[in-house]
Amino acid sequence: KGSSKSGRGALIVLEGLDRSGKSSQCARLLSFLEGKGCQAEGWRFPDRGTSVGQMISAYLANESQLDDRTIHLLFSANRWEKRALMERKLLGGTTLIVDRYSYSGVAFSAAKGLGIEWCKAPEVGLVAPDLVIYLDVQPEKAAERGGYGGERYERIEFQNKVGEHYHSLRDSTWKVIDGSLPMEVVEEQLRELAMNCIQECQGRQLTNLAW
Ligand code: NYM
Ligand code: MG
Numbered sequence: 001k002g003s004s005k006s007g008r009g010a011l012i013v014l015e016g017l018d019r020s021g022k023s024s025q026c027a028r029l030l031s032f033l034e035g036k037g038c039q040a041e042g043w044r045f046p047d048r049g050t051s052v053g054q055m056i057s058a059y060l061a062n063e064s065q066l067d068d069r070t071i072h073l074l075f076s077a078n079r080w081e082k083r084a085l086m087e088r089k090l091l092g093g094t095t096l097i098v099d100r101y102s103y104s105g106v107a108f109s110a111a112k113g114l115g116i117e118w119c120k121a122p123e124v125g126l127v128a129p130d131l132v133i134y135l136d137v138q139p140e141k142a143a144e145r146g147g148y149g150g151e152r153y154e155r156i157e158f159q160n161k162v163g164e165h166y167h168s169l170r171d172s173t174w175k176v177i178d179g180s181l182p183m184e185v186v187e188e189q190l191r192e193l194a195m196n197c198i199q200e201c202q203g204r205q206l207t208n209l210a211w
Contacts, residue, residue, distance in 0.1 A: 007202035009039065009095035009125055011086070012194055014104045015166065016135035017159045018151075019056050019142035020179045025135065026099045029194055033095065038198065041089065043081055044099035052078045060151045069118075072109040076122040079105070086127050090206060095198055102126060102209060103169050108153060111161035116168075120211050128136045131197040133190060134170070135179035139163060160205065 007024065009172055014022045033040040048057045052074055058064040059071050066074070089096060102123040104208045139159035148154030153162070170176070177189050 007093065008206065009090045009093050010130045010194075010198045010201045011090055011096050011098065011206075012197055013098045013101040013103070013129040013132045014135065015100060015107075015132055016179060017137060017139055017142050017163055018148060018154050019145045020135040021145075021183070022099050022135055022138040024183070024189055025186060026097050028183075029190050030097050032187075032191055033097070033194065035199075036195075038095060040095040040097060041083075042097050042099070043086075045101055045104065045186075046075060047078055047082060050078065050081055060153075060194075062152060067114050068109065068114055072105065072114065072119060073122060075105045075109075076102075076155060076211055078127055079123070083126055090127065095165065095194075097194075098129075101129060101132075103132065103166065106169060107162045107165040108110075110165040111158060123209055124211065126209045128207045129173060130201040131193060132174045133193060134166065134174055134176045135186070136176050137179035141180055148194070 014026055016022050020097070023044070026044070030040055030042045046056045046060075047053045055064070055066075056071070056074055056078060059066050059074075086096065102120075105123060106116065106119040108115050139156045142159065143156055175193050177186055177193075179186060181189075
C-alpha cells in the first residue's frame with residue numbers, strides 16, 4: 001500500500017497564499033510518505049535552480065524589473081522546462097508533492113489585472129494534477145506568521161486579491177484544508193487525502209491540464 005512498483009505516481013499539488021504553511025506541510029507529508037515506503041519526491045515552483053528560475057528569483061527579490069506578461073510567461077516556462085521530467089517520474093511510479101503549480105501562476109498574475117483566460121493559456125498541456133490541496137489561511141493571519149520575507153507580492157492587500165482568484169479557480173480536483181488549524185491537524189488531513197489519492201490514481205491515466 002502506497003508503494004507503487006506497478007502503478008504510476010500521483011501528482012499532488014499544494015496551493016495557498018504566501019505563509020499559508022505549504023512548504024512546511026510539503027516537507028512533513030514527504031517524510032511521512034517516505035516512511036511508508038512510498039516512492040516520492042518534493043518539488044516546488046518556481047524552481048529557482050534553472051536559468052529561467054534565476055530570472056524569476058531576481059524579479060521576486062526586486063533586483064530586476066519585468067513586464068507583467070513577461071514574468072507570467074517565465075513562470076509558465078519554468079513549469080514547461082520540467083514537464084518531461086515530471087511525466088517520466090510519474091510514469092516511473094514516483095509520487096510528486098509539488099509546492100505551487102499553474103494555479104499560483106494564474107492567481108498571482110490575475111491579481112495584477114491580467115485577464116484570466118490569457119493567464120491560463122500557456123498552462124494548457126502541462127501535466128494535470130491528480131489532487132490540488134488548498135491551504136486556506138486569511139492574509140492577515142498569514143502575515144502574522146513571522147511576517148513576510150520582503151519579496152514582491154508579500155503584501156496583505158495584494159494577497160487578498162490573489163485569494164479571490166484562487167477561489168474562482170477551484171474545481172472538482174481541489175480539496176480545501178483550513179490552514180489556521182494546528183499544524184498537526186493539517187498534517188493529518190493532508191496525509192489522508194494524499195494516501196487516498198495515491199491509491200485511487202493507480203488505475204487512471206495521466207492527463208493534461210485543460211481548465
Ligand atoms: N508565483 C509563483 C507566481 O507569481 N507565479 C507562479 O507561477 C508561481 C509558481 O512567486 N509569492 C509567486 C508566488 C510567490 C512567489 O513563491 C514565490 P515561493 O513559493 O514563495 O517560492
Ligand atoms: Mg514566498
